[in-house]
Amino acid sequence: MERARVAVVGGGPAGLMAAGALAERGCTVTVYDAMPSVGRKFLLAGRGGLNLTHAEPLADFLGRYGARRDTLAPRIEAFPPQALREWAHGLGVETFVGSSGRVFPQEMKAAPLLRAWLARLRAAGVRFAVRHRWLGWAEDPAQDG
Ligand SMILES: Cc1cc2nc3c(=O)[nH]c(=O)nc-3n(C[C@H](O)[C@H](O)[C@H](O)COP(=O)(O)OP(=O)(O)OC[C@H]3O[C@@H](n4cnc5c(N)ncnc54)[C@H](O)[C@@H]3O)c2cc1C
Structure with a gap:
């Protein structure tokens, strides 16, 4: 059976957790994030002690x-x-x-946790597409690809 392909929009902690859970259940997952890297607010949160x-x-x-x-x-x-x-x-x-x-x-920092988390997700086959901003659904569903 073909593996379900799932797009997760947003690579913050919520999106990364979702991506991990989906990959564990056999989905092919891509995390899209508008920013040049994922987990930026999470890293910011770690500055004052996570x-x-x-x-x-x-x-x-x-x-x-x-x-x-x-x-x-x-x-x-x-x-x-x-x-x-x-x-x-x-x-x-x-x-x-x-x-x-x-x-x-x-x-107290977020960076080591994020590094290890991303490495595990990559090892599970999760792909990351940064600088990709979700703008809403296309009127023609076929274009949502
Ligand atoms: C200074 C500071 C300190 C904090 N300290 C703590 C703490 O100690 N403990 C704690 O638990 N929490 C802390 N937080 C809160 C914590 O960072 C957030 O609760 C957490 O990051 C929320 O995760 P999230 O995945 O819901 O959203 P976010 O981390 O905001 O992630 C959302 C992601 O979606 C992307 N995105 C948004 N719109 C689009 C779009 N249209 N297309 C594509 N991508 C998009 C964004 O670029 C972002 O990467 C702190 C926050 C700040 C700012």
């Missing part, structure tokens, strides 16, 4: 989402903060819990 997640009990963590709690709970329960720490560990990035309960990469 706060990855929080180590508080899950019920308290879910409570942070206020009115959206019930909508988001199944998604967060499927990939809770501890799973995020294990994911980072799998990329060779150790994490620690700060005095506030916030979780940081050992080096």
Whole structure:
């Protein structure tokens, strides 16, 4: 059977996570990003010390989402903060819990994590098309190619 071809628009953390999940499930994935490289805001986030997640009990963590709690709970329960720490560990990035309960990469930076993440995605066959801005759907679906 032909592999599904998927275009992910935006190479920030959300797009990269989606690309990884799709590639794991056998899709042929291309990540398109308008900028010359992906993950730029993520790198910026790392400048002041990248706060990855929080180590508080899950019920308290879910409570942070206020009115959206019930909508988001199944998604967060499927990939809770501890799973995020294990994911980072799998990329060779150790994490620690700060005095506030916030979780940081050992080096506090985003760059090593992003490098390892992109290497894993490339190894899984994900392709990147930077300087490609999505402008909306074509009126003729055939042109969306
Ligand atoms: C100074 C700063 C510090 C931060 N610190 C933290 C922190 O410590 N911890 C934390 O969790 N978060 C932090 N954040 C927030 C974090 O960076 C964002 O939540 C995260 O980057 C959002 O990811 P995203 O994938 O949703 O969007 P983005 O990272 O914004 O990625 C979207 C991508 O889509 C691309 N794009 C947009 N429109 C198009 C288009 N039409 N066609 C093609 N490509 C397009 C953009 O170029 C971009 O690469 C911080 C942010 C800033 C600015």
